[in-house]
Amino acid sequence: MSLMGTRSPALKEKNTKAELKRQRVLLIIAALFVVYGIVFYYLPLFGWIMAFQNYKIKDGIFGSEFVGLRWFKFLFSDQTFIRVIRNTLCMGVINLVATTITAIGFAILLNEVRNTFGKKLVQTISYLPHFLSWIVVTGIVHDALSINGVVNELFVNLHIFDEPVSFFSHKEYFWPIVALSNVWKETGWNAIIYLATITSIDPALYEAAAMDGAGRWQKIKHITLPGLRSTIIILLIMNIGNVINAGFEVQYLLTNGFIKPVSETIDIYVLTYGVGKMNYSLGTAAGIFKTFVSLVLIVLFNFIAKKTGDERLF
Amino acid sequence: MKSKKIFALTMACMMGLGAFAGCAKKKDEILNWNFFAAMHGSEINDGNEIQELIAKDTGIRVKETWLAGQTSAEAIGSIVASGELPEFIDGGDGSEELYKAGYLVAWDDYLAKPEFANLKEMYSDKEWEMFKHEGHIYWANVFQNSYQGKPVSHGFNDEAFWIQVRVLEWANYPTIDTLDDYFKLLEDYYAENKTNADGTKIIPYTCLCEDWRYFCIENAPQFLDGYPNDGSVIVNLDDPNNPKIVDYNTTPTAKRYFAKLNEVYKKGMMDPEFAIQTYDEYMAKLSTGAVLGMCDQWWDFAGTVNDNFKANKLDEKGYNYVPLGPTIDKGMTNRWYIGATDTLNSASGIAVTTSCKDPDKAFKFLNRMLDQDMHNLRFWGIEGTDYLVDENGIFYRTQEMRDKWADSNYTKSHCCMYAYFPQYGGMSRDGKNTMQPGDSTSEFFAGMADPLVKCFKAYGYDSYNQFLRSTDGIVGIWYPMYQFSNNLKTDTDAGVAWTKMGETKHTWLPQIVVADDFESAWNEYMAAYADCKPEEFLKYMQDTLDNLIKS
Known part of the structure; x- marks a missing residue:
């Protein structure tokens, strides 16, 4: 506990960097899943805007009339x-x-x-x-x-x-x-x-x-x-x-x-x-x-x- | 060494040539295109003989696909959403949506050109006008359209209360005037006959309620009141200058009709599974000959059922159906059959989509479909194999040929009607034969089993439509009104009302038929129905009708 407390911020940063470097493969793999999540789970949420429009295929998501709730x-x-x-x-x-x-x-x-x-x-x-x-x-x-x-x-x-x-x-x-x-x-x-x-x-x-x-x-x-x-x-x-x-x-x-x-x-x-x-x-x-x-x-x-x-x- | 080189060079040249030849050949290759109909149908086999002949002739082989499991609205909805379209499509009630999404190719430029004269000939200018959306034509309905507008039909393609001829024979061919007469006859017959010869239990009456086919239970009240099939409303002509839209769901006749069904159900004469059967189960049931009667459209059941009867020799037992056109009270005129006229349904039809890479070729294909030789090939088959021509030039079939055409295995591998592509009824261009074999007088009677012929003779009729004893009379220019309601969607108040009315009827109609206490069930149903605001829908229909008359 005492050791941790006396660590200087610089040392901490260095440690983090070393840690990052050590785990880079894991991070890359994790990043892939984050990207996957963003693309397949979060981006489609953009389509929710349709719920507040009178959506027509021809007018598209930007051209459709906004109707609120x-x-x-x-x-x-x-x-x-x-x-x-x-x-x-x-x-x-x-x-x-x-x-x-x-x-x-x-x-x-x-x-x-x-x-x-x-x-x-x-x-x-x-x-x-x-x-x-x-x-x-x-x-x-x-x-x-x-x-x-x-x-x-x-x-x-x-x-x-x-x-x-x-x-x-x-x-x-x-x-x-x-x-x-x-x-x-x-x-x-x-x-x-x-x-x-x-x-x-x-x-x-x-x-x-x-x-x-x-x-x-x-x-x-x-x-x-x-x-x-x-x-x-x-x-x-x-x-x-x-x-x-x-x-x-x-x-x-x-x-x-x-x-x-x-x-x-x-x-x-x-x-x-x-x-x-x-x-x-x-x-x-x-x-x-x-x-x-x-x-x-x-x-x-x-x-x-x-x-x-x-x-x-x- | 040298000779080897020359040999190699020759080989190389030959291969090069071969490759060129390959390319050239590829250009002539038959295109495989797709067609989708938002209807149920059966696919024909790959390599179907007549399909191959047509493919060689036109350079296009069309694979027809149909609804599978989903409803027509869902199918078209997912096509619209995905944008993945076949080259040809019949969107049914969803046609309007396909157009709105900009997926259909306009016909106008093609119809103006002389090489598409066949297509142009399908309808008069006035009729084409009905198909127009913002000034353009996007589809053409291929059904109920006789060559040069002259129908010759021994058939009856529409809705009726059907009854097996054996029941009529048993009762010594009585006259059926009213709904009560009809069910009385079924009841009397059923009292003495509970099972068929093969041991299957007789079902006196059944009623299909599945998906869009629930018209079998739903729209009889309009006919019982003596009106023609406007489909979604009645057009009341008490004041001829001022036609009025009337809702047939809430008339006293509607109540009496459902009360009758309720009574029939309580007497145990109604198929207990009527409300839960699928279309396939319904067809299977009818095909056994166990069902004495039902209300349906000819085109909805007769093709499959009659073929099955024929294939299993059940037609000889008098299982075939003839139509009856009862009214709610005695002494009324009826319009079950509106006379020998074509019904123009401008709400749907065959269309070419923007996915088609060569629309010119597509329209040529549609145009070619209407040439007489092609039309004969599609509906009569191959001369010599499927029909013969006598010395007067009249087409006929031998019994063997007729049996083959009633055998689904044979038709799947041999016949290719492309039935949703442009076609005609009526007389063919030679003036002697009919466009469709079923309309030919000789073929009509030749294909019939004895009990059916006997029934026709007993009444002295020579066509199905005479059984209905309908009054002739011209239908209004608005007929049928359903062409204006079928495309309604939930983006307008009228559309919301129309949708909800449909849902409410779908749920309630079977319930009131099986209700222990009809009166209270009917009142509950009427309350639920009123909640749908049917007045919004009726107002829209009245406005549409008024505008149509004005223009």
Whole structure:
């Protein structure tokens, strides 16, 4: 401490220079990423100006009429947009909760399997759906849940249903369907990171617990779950910003006139107005709003995490 | 040694020549151009026989691509945003946007030149005027346009309540006047026939609601009130000098029509999946012959469905559809069929884009499409293979040829209609044959299965349009009004209202059909509809109509 304090400014500068020279390769590499970030994340933000214009392709970004907050006013007086925000947030939260819980549960269950071959087999099979694209998954979901689909056939033959149910004609089934599709597709994949964390828990803890007479359930409750705590928090913070990205493909591909009021998300709204109706300004305004909500959510959750004294992102 | 050198020199020369030859050959090579239609269609195979013949003739091979998965608005929107255009395009409802973005080549200079006489001939000067934007023409609609304006049609290309001929036969060919009659007939038939011979369950009535095709559920009220298909509004002519725009969505007839659908649904006669089916599923359903009736446009279903019937010999079971033109009450006249006139839809059509490097060649290609020999090749096929000519010069097909043209495998590898490129209906230039095989009287009846022929005979009709029993009468110069609403975008109040009305109807119409309590659902729908400010839209349409009449 005392040495540091007596350093002259000149020496400090020299040191910094030497440090810079020593790390120049690292700095060059880092610079590349900074440039990448500027080009691909910050420069496009310039396009946000469209949200405040009545943008026309022919007039371009410099020639279009400036209209101030007209499109934002339009958005918040539009019942559809309000509904779309609700849908996005609700589906986002349901998906987040469902996928997180199932992934943790699955990881713990898998960890309890002693047979290595069986464990590996289940793990491999369970994460394969992650690699299917949504178009394939929605195709499967759509067919399975149609009136003549497997699900109806099974339930009717088991006499659980009296007659086939048209799942996509009921608004109340849509959110669960989306959540289940997400769970089916992502559980195995999401479980990987939890499994890795579990393996890093000191085995001595389990041994000690066993000595004290803890059963399986108690070991899970008192060792595994607390061991996972910090990972869960970090992943939650990272994913909370994604709540607003509740999805595009699933909702877009599975929708129909009946369930549109509950299925439309912000992304679909941006597509229909921004691209479909070529109102780029309105699309941009909706996009800005989405980014804003995302930012608020992350900062808020990070703040809560900080307050409760846990891991945090920044 | 010397000989070797000479040999090498010769070789070098030859290679040089070869290279030159290569260059020369390249100049003659066939250009591969693209066409995109903001419609659904099926791609033909590479190396399609007639396509190759056309390519050799014109030097251009056009690859046609269609909507895949996305809606037409999204497709055109992304093309406009990216600026990546095919050489030819039919932008559908997005045509106006393509023009506004400055992506289309004006036709005027070409139409003025004698070598593009075929294109010029497509429309009268007055009709071309309708296509003009700021004084220039950017596209030409290729449909519903008969050669020299004289349609000859046994067909009926438009909207109707369709019914399978077996149902009519079963009821001994009754007269259907009203919507109630129509559903009564379906109900009676269904009461006695629950399944088809092959065991599939009969669906008495279905109704497509997907994307823009929701007109199948949406626009019947205008017809039921006796008006023609203005598409987005009714033009009321009670005072002939002062036509008035009326919203058909809120009329008492609309309410009665949806109440009827609601009743049909509650009776279990409506396809339970009607609101959630995709177009493909709908077509598959119709193609099995399980659906007794629906409201649709002929062009939306008949091509595929009739080909499927033919290929699987289902037409012999009386599954083919004939159109009916019911009204809401008895004793009304109807305008489901507006007579043998062409409908000019100036809102969309084939266009050449600024991405085309040689517009002159593009217009020559379009012009060539209308030459009689080329037109015959596109729609009739190759003489000797696809059709024969009798001693009087009349084209005809053998049954084998007809079957082949109903087989999609054959048509994909052999036929190339370029259907979205300039074409004609009506009589061909020789005055004997029709431009399109489907319009030829002999071909029309020769291609029909027995039950269908029997049905025509029982009613004493010789064309589909007679089934509608519509009143003749001239439609106004504004007809169809939808050409003024289809291009509306959200940058005006009328456009916002139009968009929201569409969204509201899309969401609500299926809901009121399945509602337990129709009355309260209808009131809720009407409240939601009023929130869209339809008056803004109707005012715009009224102004447009008034201006049109003035000019």
